[in-house]
Amino acid sequence: KGIENDAEEDLGLLIEQFLNSLSQPDRVMFMKRYWFAKSVSDIAGEFGISENHAAVKMLRIRNRMRKFLEREGVVL
16 A cells, blocks of 8 residues: 555554544434435434534534544645
C-alpha cells in the first residue's frame, strides 16, 4: 500500500471512531444524510422534527466532526 492509501484508511478509521461516539439517533441521521444522500426534508419527516431542527442538528454534528478530526491531527 502507498502512503495515500494509508492516509485514507486512517481517515476512515477516525470517521468510524467519531460516528461511534454519536448517539444512535444522531449517527443514523448523519448516515442517512451523508452516506445515503437523503434530503434534510426526508430526514426531518422520518424523525418527526422540523426541517430547521434537522438542519441545525446536521450543522452541529459536522462541527463536532471537524473539531474531532482537527484534534486528531487531520488538516481540513
